[in-house]
Amino acid sequence: MTRIAIVGDGPAGLSAALFLAKNGHEVVVFAQDETLMHFAELHNYLGVASVTGTDFQRIARDQVTAAGARIRTSEVTAAEATADGVTVGTADGDQETADYLVIAGGKASQALADAVGADRRDGAVVVDNDSRTTVDRVYAAGHLIRPERSQAIISAGAGASAALDILARESGRDVHDWDTPPEA
Numbered sequence: 001m002t003r004i005a006i007v008g009d010g011p012a013g014l015s016a017a018l019f020l021a022k023n024g025h026e027v028v029v030f031a032q033d034e035t036l037m038h039f040a041e042l043h044n045y046l047g048v049a050s051v052t053g054t055d056f057q058r059i060a061r062d063q064v065t066a067a068g069a070r071i072r073t074s075e076v077t078a079a080e081a082t083a084d085g086v087t088v089g090t091a092d093g094d095q096e097t098a099d100y101l102v103i104a105g106g107k108a109s110q111a112l113a114d115a116v117g118a119d120r121r122d123g124a125v126v127v128d129n130d131s132r133t134t135v136d137r138v139y140a141a142g143h144l145i146r147p148e149r150s151q152a153i154i155s156a157g158a159g160a161s162a163a164l165d166i167l168a169r170e171s172g173r174d175v176h177d178w179d180t181p182p183e184a
C-alpha cells in the first residue's frame, strides 16, 4: 500500500487526503486546525449555497476520516526527500516516512518546501498543473503556492490534482476518480 504524508488540514490538504484515502492508500494528514477557513463564510464554493468555513472544515474532516485517512494533530517541523520517498519530523520529536509528500500548509509551510529543495520563483513554490514541485514525489498545493490569489475551491482543486497524479503514478496509467449513483 502506498503511503502519503500530507502537511496541512485546510481545503488543499483534506481534498488530497480524500481522493487518496478513498482509493485505498494509507494517508496521514498532519494538522493544526488553524486554517484560514475559520475566518471565512463561503458564498462562492460551487454547489454549496453558503457555509461557514468552520462548518466546511468539520464536514471535510469527517469525510476524510470516514474514507480512511488518519488526521494527526501535530506540527511538521522538518522534511527530507530521499531516493525512496520522504521523511517528515514533528515538533513532538516523532518521524514518519512516506512514499509521497503533499505540502499544503499555507505560507507557514514554505520552510518545508525549502527543506526538501523545491524551487521557488518570485517567492512562490514552483508547481506544474499536477501540483508537482521540482522534487520527485513532492507536491505543493493551495494557499502556499498562490498566497495572493487564494480561494477555498482552488485549494481543493489543487489538492485533488496532486492526488490524481499520485494515483496515476501508482497505477501506471492516467486515472479518473469517477463514481456513479447506484442502479435503480
Ligand SMILES: Cc1cc2nc3c(=O)[nH]c(=O)nc-3n(C[C@H](O)[C@H](O)[C@H](O)COP(=O)(O)OP(=O)(O)OC[C@H]3O[C@@H](n4cnc5c(N)ncnc54)[C@H](O)[C@@H]3O)c2cc1C
Pocket: 007, 008, 009, 010, 011, 012, 013, 030, 031, 032, 033, 034, 035, 036, 037, 038, 039, 040, 041, 042, 043, 044, 053, 074, 075, 076, 077, 104, 105, 106, 107, 108, 109, 141, 142, 143, 144, 150, 151, 152, 153, 155
Ligand atoms: C477573512 C477571510 C475570509 C475568507 N473568505 C473566503 C471566501 O469567502 N471564499 C473563499 O473561497 N475563500 C475565502 N478565504 C480564503 C480561504 O480561507 C483560503 O483560500 C483557504 O483556507 C486556503 O486553503 P489551504 O488548504 O490552501 O490552506 P489553509 O486554509 O491555510 O490551511 C493550512 C492548514 O495547515 C496547517 N499547517 C500549516 N503548517 C503546518 C505544519 N508544518 N504542520 C502541520 N500543519 C500545518 C495550518 O495550521 C492550517 O490548518 C478567506 C480567508 C480569510 C482570511
